[in-house]
Amino acid sequence: MGTRQVDVVIVGGGPAGFAAAAPIAAAGFSTLVVEEHRRVGLPIQCSGLVTSRVLEMVPSGSELIHHEVEGVLVHDPRGRCLHVDGRRPRAYVIDRAGLDQCCQQSAIAAGATVEEGVRATAVERTQRGVRLHLSASKGTTRTIDASLVIGADGVQSNVARWMGLRRPRDLAAAVEWRGAGLQIDPRFVAVFIGTTVAPGFFGWAIPHGQGHGAIGVGSCTSDTPALELLRRLTAQEGGYAGPMTTTFSRQQELCGVIPLDLVAKPYGDNVMTVGDAAGQTKPLSGGGIYTGLVCGRICGQTAVGALGAHDLSADRLKRYAQAVDAGVGKELRAAYRLRKVFRQLNDQQLSDLLETLDDRGLLQMVIAHGDIDFPGNLAARMLRAAPALARFTRPFLRAVLRPTTTLAPA
Ligand SMILES: Cc1cc2nc3c(=O)[nH]c(=O)nc-3n(C[C@H](O)[C@H](O)[C@H](O)COP(=O)(O)OP(=O)(O)OC[C@H]3O[C@@H](n4cnc5c(N)ncnc54)[C@H](O)[C@@H]3O)c2cc1C
Numbered sequence: 001m002g003t004r005q006v007d008v009v010i011v012g013g014g015p016a017g018f019a020a021a022a023p024i025a026a027a028g029f030s031t032l033v034v035e036e037h038r039r040v041g042l043p044i045q046c047s048g049l050v051t052s053r054v055l056e057m058v059p060s061g062s063e064l065i066h067h068e069v070e071g072v073l074v075h076d077p078r079g080r081c082l083h084v085d086g087r088r089p090r091a092y093v094i095d096r097a098g099l100d101q102c103c104q105q106s107a108i109a110a111g112a113t114v115e116e117g118v119r120a121t122a123v124e125r126t127q128r129g130v131r132l133h134l135s136a137s138k139g140t141t142r143t144i145d146a147s148l149v150i151g152a153d154g155v156q157s158n159v160a161r162w163m164g165l166r167r168p169r170d171l172a173a174a175v176e177w178r179g180a181g182l183q184i185d186p187r188f189v190a191v192f193i194g195t196t197v198a199p200g201f202f203g204w205a206i207p208h209g210q211g212h213g214a215i216g217v218g219s220c221t222s223d224t225p226a227l228e229l230l231r232r233l234t235a236q237e238g239g240y241a242g243p244m245t246t247t248f249s250r251q252q253e254l255c256g257v258i259p260l261d262l263v264a265k266p267y268g269d270n271v272m273t274v275g276d277a278a279g280q281t282k283p284l285s286g287g288g289i290y291t292g293l294v295c296g297r298i299c300g301q302t303a304v305g306a307l308g309a310h311d312l313s314a315d316r317l318k319r320y321a322q323a324v325d326a327g328v329g330k331e332l333r334a335a336y337r338l339r340k341v342f343r344q345l346n347d348q349q350l351s352d353l354l355e356t357l358d359d360r361g362l363l364q365m366v367i368a369h370g371d372i373d374f375p376g377n378l379a380a381r382m383l384r385a386a387p388a389l390a391r392f393t394r395p396f397l398r399a400v401l402r403p404t405t406t407l408a409p410a
Contacts, residue, residue: 016275017152019296176216
């Protein structure tokens with residue numbers, strides 16, 4: 001079979017890939033998205049907790065909502081629990097597979113072609129761009145030429161590897177159990193922090209409504225597998241979340257890897273990476289749907305300009321990274337600095353931190369300004385209001401008050 005030619009091939013049919021595909025196809029450039037799984041969105045590797053911003057970015061987003069969450073209970077290693085009641089819906093548990101399929105439909109409506117069950121197995125450079133080697137689930141192989149390849153192929157991006165781009169290095173391994181009988185207030189997400197509970201990250205319990213829910217752990221150490229940490233967290237004897245799981249019956253286990261560090265140069269000649277492949281996730285929570293959608297759009301818009309100018313050089317495509325940096329990238333970098341400080345705190349310091357935060361004025365500030373998409377704003381405000389917080393570490397103060405931090409007007 002001869003080699004077909006398209007303008008752009010996007011490897012990976014997740015939110016970031018489809019968000020990039022839509023503007024390119026809408027501008028009239030031939031756009032092919034290949035997704036290795038037979039059905040976009042499946043299997044699910046995500047808790048599906050998002051803010052209303054995500055719902056507003058996809059057509060009929062509100063139809064994806066399974067459950068609304070109003071606040072968070074933060075459990076520390078010494079048994080303290082910080083209760084943050086947002087008093088209105090702050091986050092939503094959504095149908096994650098449905099979200100990916102909505103994004104797919106938007107890309108198709110814009111004119112993109114989506115092929116499911118097709119895996120990219122290699123990319124090589126050609127005189128006019130790139131040649132991708134594709135393998136279909138039935139075992140057939142073919143090649144396709146493109147002016148531009150976009151790696152939206154997740155945290156372990158092969159496109160980045162093949163094209164010589166850096167991949168995220170700071171990773172959290174995560175595992176989650178879903179099932180019935182989780183004993184949790186349906187209005188609150190629970191978070192478990194502690195150096196032995198979830199080294200470098202945190203554990204979580206998320207109500208799904210009607211007695212269903214999920215409990216999971218992320219970890220940044222290879223010393224103890226995340227699955228073992230989850231077993232310990234839920235152990236009936238001594239497990240931090242043991243009381244929540246006495247009647248829990250597990251129906252599903254999902255796992256994955258979460259990138260936490262933004263890749264500074266997600267582009268090269270004829271290539272860009274986007275979403276998890278470029279580390280475009282929130283370093284404090286690991287959430288990457290919102291940031292993947294935002295950066296996907298920027299990536300797609302950059303591609304449109306570059307294709308129109310017949311210039312797909314790294315020098316032209318760097319506008320993508322510049323636009324990301326000027327927008328959501330500022331927040332991601334500030335949050336990454338905060339994350340590094342949190343990682344240095346021992347269990348006593350984490351407990352002291354929660355005690356300091358357990359203050360009426362500070363909690364009101366959290367309720368008024370807390371935003372899981374933009375935590376940097378809140379951290380800076382709180383430090384101004386409560387300088388006592390700075391005692392935890394000087395770097396903490398520097399991390400949130402650096403001039404590059406996004407600060408909303410007071
Ligand atoms: C356990 C867990 C819980 C999470 N919970 C949340 C949460 O609650 N909220 C939130 O916002 N984020 C969450 N995240 C993060 C979120 O899932 C990701 O940030 C998001 O999916 C990134 O989207 P993406 O499009 O970049 O990549 P993905 O969604 O990973 O999509 C990449 C796609 O590329 C495909 N692919 C890879 N290689 C190839 C190839 N060679 N050929 C063809 N296709 C290929 C893959 O099959 C995949 O479908 C969680 C992650 C994990 C692991």
